[in-house]
Amino acid sequence: MVLRPAALVPNLHTTQDGKTMDDKVTIFIVADLFVSGIVTLEKAAELAGKSIWDFIDFLKVHDIPWGSYTEE
DSSP: OOOOHHHHHHHHHHOOSOSSHHHHHHHHHHHHHHHTTSSOHHHHHHHHTSOHHHHHHHHHHTTOOOOOOOOO
């Protein structure tokens, strides 16, 4: 799942994450970087200015998969 502008805009107005619109845009862009595999979960949380657990909570609220599992 990759977040793109069409999917991003409706969420910006309803999300409680971020105090300013810049904060809101940043966290969604960082989430996109994470989902795209460009940054790790840890790096994404850092870029978003959140703890890993808070970032995971953000991902869960927006139905963004955050963990991948293998058969092992």
